[in-house]
Amino acid sequence: MALKRRRNAAPNPQCPLAACMALIGGAWTPNAIWYLSGGPRRFSELKTxxxxxxxxxxTQRLREMEENGIVSRRVVPTSPPSVEYELTPLGAELLPAIRAIADVGMRLKARSAANAA
Structure with missing residues (x-):
């Protein structure tokens, strides 16, 4: 007897998660958002x-994030010129999700350390 196919009970069949993951799903993107949560950073600071x-x-990720409206890039008129990156209001909206993921990561690290001991 074949199994009956069930309907998806998700509240929105258009999957808003896909739209958000398109913004933050790239390698290193969540990390950049995490480090920019403390305020503006120069490229060399982010690289460190x-x-x-x-x-x-x-460079590629920062350009994509700028194109997607997650970060803003500002040239600082110093000698030599410097560039700072900062989260936009949209980027700041992603912080609760990034922090939640980081919290789970901390618990996983603690559990792994406890299991190793």
């Missing part, structure tokens, strides 16, 4: 914060 990421990848 996210040590394993290559400069090419970070």
């Amino acid at each position: 914060d996210m040590a394993p990421v290559s400069a090419k990848m970070l």
